[in-house]
Amino acid sequence: MSNLWNIEMNKQNSNTKCFEVLDWLNRTTLDIIGRAGLGTDIDSLTNPEAPLRDAYRRCFEFDIQARVINGLAAFTPLVRLLPVRANRDMAKARSIILDHATRIIYNKASTEEESSKVHHKDIIGLIVKNNLTASKEDFLTVETMRDQVMTFLGAGHDTTATTAAWTLLLLAKNPEIQGRLRNEIRSHMPFLFDADTREDVSKVNHADVDLLPYLEDVCKESLRYIPSIPMTVRKTIEDDTLGGYFVPGGTTIYLMANCINRLPTYWGDTANTFDPTRWKNLPDTYTTNAFMTFLQGPRGCVGRKFAEVEMKTILCALLSKYTFELDANVQDPEELKMWRLVLRPRDGVSLKVSLLN
């Protein structure tokens, strides 16, 4: 991504340019989940109109018709049958994603013979390989594996891209936090700041983003402050009592991560402030379940560690090359938060990006 940004800057003979970073990050994380999760090159970075990227763009359309149809469909699924553009777009997007997922599985399966010899590292490669020797009960059908591919593609890129984009916005709003973070990255990974060494594989392979404590706190704080999945739904399986209220079995519960993550009851008076230092000084009222960005428990996000490492890696790569400032020509994206599967700004996140001196 940063190499492509440099090309764009060079075209304008400038060291500074405004980029809509959310779209760029979406393409980056789609390519990453393609390679790391599915062992396939999606190439949406070099080809912004790649069919898969286009399909996800359609899924997240924010125009008025899409908003009305999706809002109504939450209560009356029959609305999905109406012959309107928003439904046709969703159906087309679904068929493109299904088609890609099916092709990925068939490509993997066709190399089954060799796969027992190949050292697969991607998740689907490992699943296909495991299937070769799986017992009857553990054997996965092509349809099940295809659904896994679709889940990983869907769950595994937009969430991380949106969080990374919000983080860059928060860093642009807080230059002192951005500066402190860059200093930490410089002291742990000086090679990233030198054009001759930043892509040196032997150095990159030895770098460990989990060793940077302030980076950890910035990421956790950004994930707390703006959770990319702000709400999820569960149904109670039996009668229970919650916070003193009787809740009958079968009740639908809306879990509002964006509220819980900012409740002063747990986080104290500064709950509504973006402050990475809070993580070194949590109040006694804090509890693990006050952080609901990935949910908690056995049905929490299985990709949490992957997402955290991915986010940290992206931040190290970008902050070692650029500074980020607010784009004075656009409304503050935080004022334009909209929820459509993930909580993203209506017009994306446009930032002024400048090459570091």
Ligand code: HEM
């Ligand atoms: C910042 C990034 C991410 C956030 C905030 C996030 C958040 C979540 C949340 C809240 C859920 C539970 C949804 C529900 O049950 O209603 C979930 C589920 C899931 N996530 Fe993530 N996720 C992120 C990144 C990822 C990544 C990178 C992957 C894949 C590598 C991934 C894979 C999954 C899968 C497979 C599930 C379904 C788990 C299940 O139902 O048992 N997620 N995620």
